Amino acid sequence: MLxxxxxxxxxxxxxxxxxxxVMAVLQGHILTHGPxxxxxxxxxxxxxxxxxxxxxxxxMAALHMSTYHLGIKEGxxxxxxxxxxxxxxxxxxxxxxxxxxxxxxxxxxxxDISLLEDKITPxxxxxxxxxxxxxxxxxxxxxxxxxxxxxxxxxxxxxxxxGFYKGKHVGLWGDMGCFSxxxxxxxTTGEGGMLISKDEQTAKDIxxxxxxxxxxxHNERKIAGVYDVTGVGLNYRMxxxxxxxxxxxxxxxxRILERRSKNFTAxxxxxxxxxxxxxxxDSNNPDVVNSHYCLVVILDKDLAQNRNxxxxxxxxxxxxxxxxxxxxxxxxxxxxxxxxxxxxxxxxAAVISxxxxxxxxxxxxxxxxxxxxxxxxxxxxxxxxx
Ligand SMILES: Cc1ncc(COP(=O)(O)O)c(C=O)c1O
Numbered sequence: 304m305l306x307x308x309x310x311x312x313x314x315x316x317x318x319x320x321x322x323x324x325v326m327a328v329l330q331g332h333i334l335t336h337g338p339x340x341x342x343x344x345x346x347x348x349x350x351x352x353x354x355x356x357x358x359x360x361x362x363m364a365a366l367h368m369s370t371y372h373l374g375i376k377e378g379x380x381x382x383x384x385x386x387x388x389x390x391x392x393x394x395x396x397x398x399x400x401x402x403x404x405x406x407x408x409x410x411x412x413x414x415d416i417s418l419l420e421d422k423i424t425p426x427x428x429x430x431x432x433x434x435x436x437x438x439x440x441x442x443x444x445x446x447x448x449x450x451x452x453x454x455x456x457x458x459x460x461x462x463x464x465x466g467f468y469k470g471k472h473v474g475l476w477g478d479m480g481c482f483s484x485x486x487x488x489x490x491t492t493g494e495g496g497m498l499i500s501k502d503e504q505t506a507k508d509i510x511x512x513x514x515x516x517x518x519x520x521h522n523e524r525k526i527a528g529v530y531d532v533t534g535v536g537l538n539y540r541m542x543x544x545x546x547x548x549x550x551x552x553x554x555x556x557x558r559i560l561e562r563r564s565k566n567f568t569a570x571x572x573x574x575x576x577x578x579x580x581x582x583x584x585d586s587n588n589p590d591v592v593n594s595h596y597c598l599v600v601i602l603d604k605d606l607a608q609n610r611n612x613x614x615x616x617x618x619x620x621x622x623x624x625x626x627x628x629x630x631x632x633x634x635x636x637x638x639x640x641x642x643x644x645x646x647x648x649x650x651x652a653a654v655i656s657x658x659x660x661x662x663x664x665x666x667x668x669x670x671x672x673x674x675x676x677x678x679x680x681x682x683x684x685x686x687x688x689x
């Protein structure tokens with residue numbers, strides 16, 4: 304039976320108050336890099352309960368700023384997850400350094416911390432990890448290893464606004480945390496991102512570099528046109544319209560996270576009863592507060608070859624879904640050509656890429672929708688097994 308109701312994978316939660324805030328900026332004359340960006344930074348840091356926040360044009364920009372700020376360069380190695388968005392790895396590759404891929408755990412999709420130490424060499428400068436699908440990694444274990452070997456940590460928090468570990472927001476454990484506000488993320492600014500750091504000077508330096516390394520903004524210039532440049536830099540600034548949207552979005556983050564959590568819990572319970580479902584990615588560590596970006600379900604081995612047929616069938620039945628992520632990064636053409644990593648090095652990442660489906664739990668949906676998703680998936684699996 305065709306499910307008539309449309310269940311999109313992601314839908315930005317934009318209401319009148321969001322639109323009004325953007326229009327209010329357009330009534331004025333400061334359209335970029337002004338007081339609303341500072342307000343958004345303050346609001347975001349208040350939400351994460353600590354740290355210094357810097358608005359960015361995207362999470363990719365924040366990741367690039369982070370690797371550049373750490374001085375990563377040709378000849379250096381950086382440990383990265385094999386299972387992540389390619390942005391995590393591009394932030395290393397773009398500087399001519401070498402990404403060293405580390406496999407993930409099958410329970411959470413997070414980097415397998417037990418593999419890290421074996422990959423560290425005298426050339427290792429940093430670890431970048433992603434909090435997969437919004438599930439915080441066990442950061443105290445990562446910090447212990449990084450401290451022992453004197454290497455930096457960058458947290459890719461693109462999917463993890465609202466994720467806490469041992470009471471501390473993700474992004475505040477390592478040296479920098481990078482967030483994305485792309486439309487399907489927890490909150491959106493259209494395009495956009497945020498970098499946070501527990502270290503004020505790091506945040507200040509990166510804020511400076513993000514705006515050409517010019518020593519004062521337009522609004523800070525006492526005499527028009529009089530400014531100086533104290534280093535090289537880039538333009539990774541956020542506009543005031545985006546920041547206005549960011550402020551109204553952060554204001555409803557608690558409501559967004561509550562709905563995500565309810566939907567995730569309901570859907571997980573239903574899915575684990577379905578024949579053909581191997582597991583649902585989640586953490587059973589009581590110190591982990593999952594931010595429930597989406598629900599990643601892994602199909603049984605014998606169904607993996609039919610995964611794309613199942614995705615197609617779900618979509619034709621109006622159940623939106625996605626794949627996080629479609630290939631382990633070392634298997635993607637560019638990285639495969641470049642590094643020829645042995646697939647035995649990323650076995651679990653391949654299972655997630657080849658046998659999983661990411662299902663929606665966003666605030667545009669409610670618990671009844673979760674029953675529709677589970678029932679539709681069960682029917683599709685049953686029809687394949689016949
Ligand atoms: C883990 C991860 N890192 C980085 C990014 C890039 O984010 P942006 O589009 O804001 O650059 C994404 C995008 O989905 C992501 O999933």
